[in-house]
Amino acid sequence: MSDREDQFLLTGAVVLTCDDKDTRINDGAVMVDGDEIADLGPAEEIEEKYPRLHRENLEGKLLMPGLVNTHIHCRMSIIRGLAEDLSLREWLQETYRFRQSYLDEETQKMGVELSLTESLKAGVTTIADMSFHQFLYSPITQKSGIRAVLYDAIMDVYEDTPRKDEMMEFLEDSHPDHIIPGAALHAPYSTTPELLEWFQETIVEGTDVPYSIHLAEIRREIEECQEEYGMTTTEWLEDVGFLSPRLLAVHGIWLEDSDLELLRENEVKISHNPQSNMKLGAGVAPVMKMIKHGLTVGLGTDGAASNNDLDLFAEADTAGKLQKVHHKDPERLTARKLIRMLTIEGARALNLEDQIGSIEVGKQADLITIDLRQPHLLPLYNIYSQLVYSVRGSDVRDTWIEGREIMRERDLRTIDEDCLLDRISRANHRINAQRKKEKDAIKAENI
Numbered sequence: 001m002s003d004r005e006d007q008f009l010l011t012g013a014v015v016l017t018c019d020d021k022d023t024r025i026n027d028g029a030v031m032v033d034g035d036e037i038a039d040l041g042p043a044e045e046i047e048e049k050y051p052r053l054h055r056e057n058l059e060g061k062l063l064m065p066g067l068v069n070t071h072i073h074c075r076m077s078i079i080r081g082l083a084e085d086l087s088l089r090e091w092l093q094e095t096y097r098f099r100q101s102y103l104d105e106e107t108q109k110m111g112v113e114l115s116l117t118e119s120l121k122a123g124v125t126t127i128a129d130m131s132f133h134q135f136l137y138s139p140i141t142q143k144s145g146i147r148a149v150l151y152d153a154i155m156d157v158y159e160d161t162p163r164k165d166e167m168m169e170f171l172e173d174s175h176p177d178h179i180i181p182g183a184a185l186h187a188p189y190s191t192t193p194e195l196l197e198w199f200q201e202t203i204v205e206g207t208d209v210p211y212s213i214h215l216a217e218i219r220r221e222i223e224e225c226q227e228e229y230g231m232t233t234t235e236w237l238e239d240v241g242f243l244s245p246r247l248l249a250v251h252g253i254w255l256e257d258s259d260l261e262l263l264r265e266n267e268v269k270i271s272h273n274p275q276s277n278m279k280l281g282a283g284v285a286p287v288m289k290m291i292k293h294g295l296t297v298g299l300g301t302d303g304a305a306s307n308n309d310l311d312l313f314a315e316a317d318t319a320g321k322l323q324k325v326h327h328k329d330p331e332r333l334t335a336r337k338l339i340r341m342l343t344i345e346g347a348r349a350l351n352l353e354d355q356i357g358s359i360e361v362g363k364q365a366d367l368i369t370i371d372l373r374q375p376h377l378l379p380l381y382n383i384y385s386q387l388v389y390s391v392r393g394s395d396v397r398d399t400w401i402e403g404r405e406i407m408r409e410r411d412l413r414t415i416d417e418d419c420l421l422d423r424i425s426r427a428n429h430r431i432n433a434q435r436k437k438e439k440d441a442i443k444a445e446n447i
């Protein structure tokens, strides 16, 4: 046996690489060296080549790249199921009011840890999280071991003072390799022209960090922009030089063909979040047109408060079915394409395709296994449709990120799950008691 614990073989699995040729090895093995994938091929060949290395036997399992969730709000899990059946604007107001009244900093941190736990247990190895006050949450994300682009968000319509200094400090802080600091302008409707200009000059021009925005999520956003400036929000952003290959635009539901063309010219990436869009009644994103225009589209769950879970496999299932029903055409958005959107296209949406998104030599060892021997996963004729339409996040068994074991047989190594769930339950009881007290007080006043 080799003395080095960070060199090992994962062997005997069906290996789905998601490389350019969608290579699949039925009885395959992957050699991990430190944080990288150092070799892969048929199990027999790889085992013979590295006889002294420790072997993990993955027989009966599928080994694939970890999933990339291109849009999430980690701290929102603490208000899962709170504001239901509301329009986006009402939902924003209600969740904002609730956060101000009932959630202290510690409780919001618990929400972040809950999201990370749920994500890791569902096979997600990279997240792109958009949150205010990222400096508060990044230590928790860092400890979980998940790879993360952390967009620190800013706005100045619903908030009096945009936290520019806080954002700049967060961007300038040092972060470990798996944490990538970024910036976000919340949305065109929550931004004044002054803040947009500041962001363009300071972040887009002045740094090379990734950045993000919710774009064209509601029709009113476009209508108001047309009334005010005589152009769509995409044109408004383009006009000030906001669009670039480092921009991840989230949703993109109400985009004109000319908007799509502008986004393509500027190599802007898209995050598609169908379940949140459906639940908020926002609309159906023109995903087929986006792909036709040559745009890179990844999948995202959005926050658990508008989804209401963080299962990215379920998101692929919904994305496929939504395009099929919308176009009344079953050939739209194939299962194979959807698996690429969960992995390599998601990586590309975050400009991380050289590091993650596929099982290839030299890439980071961000890997997951799925137990294929289950009643809802047999028989197996087409691995892609099985993954999209039959697999659930809870079928994921093991996870490695940067070659580090994060989950073994559903047991998380970086988060004390039992302790976290107890803390969440206690916070939940406290909030419910507080809400009841306030409701009773209002009732008493009205008597």
Ligand SMILES: [Zn+2]
Binding pocket: 071, 072, 073, 130, 214, 250, 302, 303
């Ligand atoms: Zn969002």
